[in-house]
Amino acid sequence: MATRFELDDESVVVVIGSGAGGGTVSSELCKKGVKVVCLEAGARLQLGDIVNNSPEMFGKLSWLDYRVGEEDAPDGLPVWNCKTVGGTTTHWTACCPRLRDYEFRGASTYGEVAGTNLSDWPFPLAELEPWYTKAEAMLGVTGTNDIERLPPSNNYKVMEAGAQNIGYKDIDTYNMAINSSPRNGRSACLQLGFCSSGCAINAKWTTLFNHIPEAEQSGNFDLRPQSMATQLITGLNGEITAVEYRDSNGSLHTQKARAVCVAGNVVETTRLLLNSANEQHPNGLANSSDQLGRNYMRHMMTQIFALMPGEVNMFKGTQCAGVIRDEIRHDPSRGFSAGFQYHTVGLDPEQIAKTLVDNGWGKEYADVMLKYKNLAGLIVTGEDFPQTDNRITLHPTQKDQYGLPVPVVRYKWHSNSLAMRDYAKQKAQELYESLGATQVFTIDDFGATHNMGTARMGLDPATSVCNPWGQTHDIKNLFVSDGSLFPTSGCANPTLTIISLMLRQSDYIAGLIHSGEM
Amino acid sequence: MRTFNRRHAFQLIAQLSLYGSIISCHRSDQVQQEDELVLLSGMAYELMPYPALPSQLYLNAAENILARDPVQAREGVSALREMTGNTYWSGLRDSEREEIIENLQNLPFFVLVRTVTIETLYREQAMFDLLGYGGSAIEHGGYINRGFDDINWLPGEIN
Numbered sequence: 001m002a003t004r005f006e007l008d009d010e011s012v013v014v015v016i017g018s019g020a021g022g023g024t025v026s027s028e029l030c031k032k033g034v035k036v037v038c039l040e041a042g043a044r045l046q047l048g049d050i051v052n053n054s055p056e057m058f059g060k061l062s063w064l065d066y067r068v069g070e071e072d073a074p075d076g077l078p079v080w081n082c083k084t085v086g087g088t089t090t091h092w093t094a095c096c097p098r099l100r101d102y103e104f105r106g107a108s109t110y111g112e113v114a115g116t117n118l119s120d121w122p123f124p125l126a127e128l129e130p131w132y133t134k135a136e137a138m139l140g141v142t143g144t145n146d147i148e149r150l151p152p153s154n155n156y157k158v159m160e161a162g163a164q165n166i167g168y169k170d171i172d173t174y175n176m177a178i179n180s181s182p183r184n185g186r187s188a189c190l191q192l193g194f195c196s197s198g199c200a201i202n203a204k205w206t207t208l209f210n211h212i213p214e215a216e217q218s219g220n221f222d223l224r225p226q227s228m229a230t231q232l233i234t235g236l237n238g239e240i241t242a243v244e245y246r247d248s249n250g251s252l253h254t255q256k257a258r259a260v261c262v263a264g265n266v267v268e269t270t271r272l273l274l275n276s277a278n279e280q281h282p283n284g285l286a287n288s289s290d291q292l293g294r295n296y297m298r299h300m301m302t303q304i305f306a307l308m309p310g311e312v313n314m315f316k317g318t319q320c321a322g323v324i325r326d327e328i329r330h331d332p333s334r335g336f337s338a339g340f341q342y343h344t345v346g347l348d349p350e351q352i353a354k355t356l357v358d359n360g361w362g363k364e365y366a367d368v369m370l371k372y373k374n375l376a377g378l379i380v381t382g383e384d385f386p387q388t389d390n391r392i393t394l395h396p397t398q399k400d401q402y403g404l405p406v407p408v409v410r411y412k413w414h415s416n417s418l419a420m421r422d423y424a425k426q427k428a429q430e431l432y433e434s435l436g437a438t439q440v441f442t443i444d445d446f447g448a449t450h451n452m453g454t455a456r457m458g459l460d461p462a463t464s465v466c467n468p469w470g471q472t473h474d475i476k477n478l479f480v481s482d483g484s485l486f487p488t489s490g491c492a493n494p495t496l497t498i499i500s501l502m503l504r505q506s507d508y509i510a511g512l513i514h515s516g517e518m
Numbered sequence: 519m520r521t522f523n524r525r526h527a528f529q530l531i532a533q534l535s536l537y538g539s540i541i542s543c544h545r546s547d548q549v550q551q552e553d554e555l556v557l558l559s560g561m562a563y564e565l566m567p568y569p570a571l572p573s574q575l576y577l578n579a580a581e582n583i584l585a586r587d588p589v590q591a592r593e594g595v596s597a598l599r600e601m602t603g604n605t606y607w608s609g610l611r612d613s614e615r616e617e618i619i620e621n622l623q624n625l626p627f628f629v630l631v632r633t634v635t636i637e638t639l640y641r642e643q644a645m646f647d648l649l650g651y652g653g654s655a656i657e658h659g660g661y662i663n664r665g666f667d668d669i670n671w672l673p674g675e676i677n
Contacts (some may be wrong), residue, residue, distance in 0.1 A: 001663045044675070051654070051656075052654035052655050053654060053655050055641065065636065086660070130675045151666075151667060152667060153666050154665075154666065154667060154668065154669040155665055157667070157672060158667050158669070158672065161672050161673070161674070182551055189660075189662070190654075190656075190659055190660025190661070190662050191660045191661040191662040191666040192655040192656055192661070193655055193660075193661060193666075194655065195653075197625070200656050201656065246622070265624075298593065308671075309671060310669070310670070310671030311669070311671075312669065313665065313666075315651060315652060315659055316652065316661035316664065316665055316666040317666040317667070348639065348651070349640050349645070349646075349649050349651050350636060350637065350640035353566075353640055354633070354636055357545065357629070359623065359624055359629070359632065361564075361565040361618075361619065361623075362564070362565070362567070362616070363567050365566075366567050366568060369566075369649070371653075373649065373650045403630075405635060435672065435673075448543040515630070
């Protein structure tokens with residue numbers, strides 16, 4: 001029988017979201033004896049609900065409620081994150097690099113870059129290293145903990161051969177949270193090729209089938225799916241006392257709380273805090289710095305596909321198990337600051353047909369599609385810099401089905417990102433042409449799957465939203481528990497860093513609770 | 519057939535949405551209007567031509583387009599009828615069809631037809647077979663033993 005806490009139980013910590021942030025902080029707190037109510041907007045899927053069908057899973061997993069996109073953020077779906085128990089860890093492709101030392105010290109490393117709001121992390125890489133190590137062991141990241149890396153697929157072999165031709169050396173099948181052999185109750189990878197549609201055999205790590213069941217086993221975990229948090233309620237002393245939410249019938253409930261961890265991914269975390277504005281906090285909760293929602297980063301990302309002289313069949317195998325690391329460094333001689341990585345990517349025919357050429361059509365286009373088997377592909381992920389006006393705000397008039405203001409996601413590419421992108425595209429083209437590619441395509445505009453920065457950590461409450469623990473400066477019992485915390489984006493896929501931060505944050509929160517401070 | 523430019527196409531669609539069926543009523547003395555499914559499936563084929571696929575799939579696409587956004591679809595059909603005049607779609611020259619589509623390029627109607635056509639065609643087993651795409655893999659044990667790493671044309675020892 002599932003654990004259920006009372007709505008007026010003031011001793012629970014309420015966690016909003018059940019993904020990399022919410023799922024981890026929930027599970028860790030539960031294991032340390034803390035009672036947790038987890039409100040997840042989406043439904044809870046079983047393993048049997050995960051099928052090898054990309055459009056069907058897109059519909060089941062994704063956050064599809066309309067969001068306004070402005071400037072370079074696509075309207076409608078500016079952000080591709082998930083609305084389901086497990087959050088975006090159901091959809092992610094499981095790449096697990098660590099951020100580098102220089103990326104933690106962004107402002108110091110890159111200096112003054114016009115038009116940016118760069119800041120260093122409030123602690124160095126060394127502080128997070130033990131947590132990275134713990135997270136890698138927990139997830140079973142290949143290339144760490146004596147776990148063998150995944151075997152190389154055709155798409156990987158193409159990228160590796162081309163990379164070596166143009167002088168790259170740091171290439172392998174990447175650090176992946178995908179089992180190469182059975183481990184910790186999860187299967188070994190069968191190279192299904194549907195990673196981003198959910199792993200149907202639980203070879204890829206997700207909170208849904210790992211942290212969530214672990215939390216439930218503790219007896220301290222009350223998971224409420226299809227529960228959309230609408231507002232945080234504060235008491236006379238300014239601290240959070242309760243969370244209002246709507247259930248699947250649309251009925252409003254109020255859950256009391258001793259503390260709240262907001263882990264809704266950048267859009268929902270920002271929206272909830274802004275929407276909870278009251279007389280004491282007219283600009284939104286925890287927003288005395290006016291930085292909430294600002295400094296939104298989503299990585300410089302571009303995809304490159306090439307028609308090769310022979311079959312590649314990129315659909316046969318893990319979508320992203322392959323990396324080139326040589327460009328992960330700060331080297332202004334290349335014409336831009338900060339660095340980027342390449343990793344393999346595979347897409348199915350429908351995705352290719354939709355996006356390979358923007359609104360492409362006609363006989364020539366159809367004929368390219370007929371050579372789908374010969375396509376090889378990679379995706380570039382580069383550091384992008386926080387800009388004050390890249391931000392998430394509330395629409396002044398438009399409301400959604402919950403009665404909440406629709407989020408507005410504004411993002412404009414910085415000139416540094418554009419210079420980096422041009423360089424990376426040029427190199428990728430050389431890579432594929434060195435092997436005889438006859439045509440090279442690039443896909444630049446797509447919903448962002450890496451979203452960071454809108455409630456950043458810092459030492460100074462005037463320029464940051466949270467302290468080094470992710471505790472908001474303004475409200476002692478309010479925490480941000482997702483990628484909104486990042487002061488810089490680095491070029492690493494963010495999930496491993498989010499999980500590591502949450503392993504550390506849950507230690508801190510449990511400490512406050514057990515010492516009686518909260 | 520008249521020559522159209524994009525500005526004309528925009529105006530046409532705007533006019534039609536304003537005046538609705540009034541214009542079509544005035545054409546009762548013309549030959550029978552081409553069926554909307556035929557027009558939509560003709561445009562769908564123009565966008566994504568695969569002669570190897572059964573033509574039924576393009577009619578399916580047309581039905582799906584009408585179902586997805588009936589208002590947008592019918593406005594678009596009216597625009598197509600205006601642009602084709604008395605000539606049926608199949609009676610046009612290739613270059614004429616191409617010109618019509620170019621004038622509609624990137625407009626919401628074009629995006630609707632393109633998106634739904636792709637979604638219709640690319641979810642069919644016939645298309646999977648045409649492309650050599652394997653579809654769902656779990657029931658076959660994935661690709662670990664079915665060629666995920668069998669590339670044989672790379673130079674050197676990578677193969």
